[in-house]
Amino acid sequence: MKKRGKGIAVSFYGTGYGNGFPDVSTATIRLEDEGKISISVGATEVGQGAKTVLSQIGSEVLGIEIEDIVLINEDTSKTPDSGTAAASRQTYNTGNAVKIAMESFRKKLFEESKELLGLNTSIGLETKNKEVYLKMFPQKKTTFKEIAQKLKKQKRRLEATESFTAQTTEMDPETGQGAPYWPYTFNCYGVEVEVDTETGKVDIIRALCAQDVGRAMNPTMIEGQIDGGFAMGAGYALFEDLGLKEGRIKNNKFSKYIIPTALDLPEIEKFIIEDPESTGPFGAKGIGEPVMIPVAPAILNAIYNAVGVRILELPATPEKILQAIKSYGKV
């Protein structure tokens, strides 16, 4: 017999290294030949979309297309240290570094344009479509390419390097009081499960995810993170276990270490909640880890709602569920 149940869970998550450890990201912006703009950061692209989001943030400041940006992050000899791609910190930390660096690059760009255009001051200079022009007299303009060529002739380089440090204080060792992380990201996920009371097998038939993001940099990519986080959380709740025995990993290959396939997950209803964080680049907060956190508890609460058994030890395997149903479940 199949019984259905619903469950929710909420979570909060402080992004960044925390506890006063210096959380610093550095970014370097350069005007390259042909007027291209390069952003050099040590931030790793692990698949979360850092290269794209950082290019979006940088391109926004200069009002240029993302295609006009070269994002360099693969080589330590060409990039500054931007910290780990971890703690859901890259969009927030290195995003801020890129934004600040691009803003100071913009000032330098206007200074160069002032020289080139023979102006007394850079007041009123604006930039759009890779051009720098005088707001009050648009004919007075130059292009990124022209500036690059001038600099090349003068054997000079136009670049700006800036850093961003997140706010975090060390907590009191006795009381734990302090401001360990900033900012915090919040969410609430809900699931409906179907439990086969004769085999203990659980199928997730509905998933709803409301995710606070501060401001969405790239909604499609955020949805990808929510889907992926949900899948990893579902695996954590129902399937995954290394099967440790005396320090030996029994499930040390993919035929035994079970992660969800495309047939194990429902269609996921996603709600991106924007409430911009003033210290974040354009209001953005970190979401890479938060998207996974409420999944397992929501599933466990839904299992209880379905068959009246509390699974206190992960994973919630069919064995544990069936054994619990037989001994004290409400079935």
Add this chain to the structure above:
Amino acid sequence: MINIKLNVNGKDYDLEIEEDLRLIDLLRDRLGFTGTKEGCGEGECGACTVILEGKTVNSCLLLAIQAHGKEITTIEGIGKEDDLHPIQESFLENGAVQCGYCIPGMVLSAKALLDKNKNPTRKDIREAISGNLCRCTGYEKIVDSIEKASKILQQRGSESHEQL
């Protein structure tokens, strides 16, 4: 050593190989098709999926000799730099790609599906990629992308009929 002949992405190859060479090692190490990835070595993850005579197979579970005289398509045989296959285009447009390691196998599983079933349901699509594990995307946007690609291909199919 033994000689085998096979066609990969439309080109014929005649090679002398070690007898127990796996197909995946022939494709990657000998022919440089490194788009075919190894993720588990036991036919569980699908990252090494290629199309052999119209059917998806795990190239890590085949000896190269089993491909003798046969046609193989790897990801490098799908679409070109300036003319991506609709499936690839749709993967990009619909956010199906994250770390990218499972993507070659996913694209090939999608192609094998759409070559046989022009109008698959989302369940058919999930079934078709059920042998391709992904840890980043949770599969949903991959399913969206294949569904949208099937619509584009059907449209193009009907357009070309009209021109005939």
Add this chain to the structure above:
Amino acid sequence: MGVTRVLKAYSIEEILDVMEKYGEKVELLAGGTDLLVDIRAGKNKGSVIIDISDVKEMKKIEIGEDDIVLGALTTFTDIAENDYLKENVTGLWKAAKSVGSPQIRNMGTVGGNICNGSPAADIVPPLLVLDAKLNIKSRSKQRKIKLKEFYMENGSRNLRSDELLYSISFTKSRDKNIRIGFEKLGLRNALAISRISCSVYAIIGENNRIENIRIASGALGKYPLREYALEKFLKDKNLNDGLIEEAAEIFSHEVKQRLSGRSSCPYKKEAVKGIFKKAISFEGE
């Protein structure tokens, strides 16, 4: 054990030649979905591999007058895409569809699944309830044995090193009250090794009288088994929910004895009831 030679055969004759020449050292490569894993772990029994995946004469599904014959190299996909089998031998079709993944079903063969002899082989329980026979050939003679006699008590297989399993046949049922069911329990909905599987073949007459019944299980013993005690209990009775519940309890008791002392016993003796009930409901999809 390493691999010393890899040869390719295109006909049964060629296979028999090589088997005669290398005897014990031969290992047949059909789909490769099991053998390649063993080779990589150095667990392959023979060091001379014969690639038989292109022996056309062993790749066929023949729907004859009285018999249905599956060439040993018939893949799970071949079965899953066969409309006749889907309509008339639903349990076999469903078992083939439940194997691994599209990639594995495209390569994995019926003969390979049988010979590999895993207790959780999905295609074996339905073939057992169909009372399938194995057509075996060696250089000197030809044999036809029942599948249920293939797995021996001591864990070895009723197949000599110079013998080739070339096809599997079972009688074609024209009686329309014949029902064939299959159900499997895996940890996930794809790429899942069966933790329990069950297949049921039954001829249901008027007012649900069970005129004939055969039941087989997978992953509930050293290899897939016929459940004779259960068959005896059900035969000639009228199929109804009460009877099914009773039979499920008997099955559970059987499993409890058989697996007693093993860590999976407490769970499998309970879960088998649910799987049996679904198998005997003869559900299609």
Add this chain to the structure above:
Amino acid sequence: MNNYKNIGKNLLRVDGKQKVMGKTKYPQDIYMDDMLYGATLRSTEPHAYFKIDISEAEKLDGVVKILTHRDITGENRHGVLFKDHEVLCKEKVRRIGDPIAFVIAESPKKAKEAKKLIKIQYEKISAVFDPKEAMKENAPKIHDDSNIVYHYKCRKGNVEKGFKKCDVIVEREYKTSMVDHAFLQPESGLSYMEEDGTLVICAATQYPHFDQIEIADALGLPKERIKIINPAVGGAFGGREDITMQIHIGLGALLTGRPVKVCYDREESFYAHSKRHPLYMKYKTGADRTGKLIALEAEIIGDTGAYASWAVNVLRKSGVHATGPYEIDNVKIDSYAVYTNNPFCGAMRGFGATQIPVACEQQMDIIAEKLGISPVEIRLRNCFRKNSVTATGQVLVESVPLDKCIRIVSKRLFAESEMVWG
């Protein structure tokens, strides 16, 4: 949604096209002329002294060099927080999978063959696998001093007094499992020397600039002589923050003068990188009749296995998040990180805050049911809002849309009738 040009827009991934065409080069996809192949010999014992004899293996044709701790040109150590890992174990192994030797040969096959010829004698010593046992004074010591790596304390208000005011108190013990990142791309790396003497390490990592420091320290070279190339990463989720093969291949290239490449298979990958900390969580939560939380006490023990990795930061994050996103006046949290002889645990998505809700979010539902109110109601009654104060006294001054998230999900998940429970 906003009037920005690119912010908030679904722009296409800048790295998407190469990935969709299968052109993206992960380290295993890079080949160089004259390349040698490595294979790591790893411990099969959880806790033992050992003797190693590579003489026979060295003689196998095709073997160029076999690295042991003796070959290390700098410090035989690495670690993100404490330098408690050895690059290659000197005399003692602390977990199954500890790297003991690194064979370098002309082909992967030869390297594996040579590995089998290396003779290892283990002198087993008593091991401990349960963190609660490992915390005891008489437990076998994994490293020199105590097995307790870290203890985080959070104290707010007075829990004794708090629990007296509660109408309902729920006490349960929870345990989470040790799990793996299971990123699809197994570890692989390639190292080579450039003309100007720069040593290049090409491997998938989450922090290239830190790997640079650790490799320089282990090879005894200035950081500037090391260049990390991080071409493409096939998923990480925290599992690529600790060194795996980077120093082995760097040392190999340095000593042989030829490029050295290693590709782990899935089984080796399972032993080579960190795991998620299993947490034992003892919870006591109290609330008044209306469901308002008054007191929460939690004791959390994290098994970090044979090496600390990020254990301190993980168990600290568990401690800070142990209350869940709820305002509670009386809080007492103790979270410990403890060494055992299990595989080592480190960063994994959520970093200690993922395990917690398995406990605290079920506690909330149990309390709600005992009080006959809905899981939605009890969360709305206690959840953080703007200017809420956390258990560590931090003021959430802005961007706290948690109640909105709860309403959006609950409205769609639960039918009207289900909103009232019990």
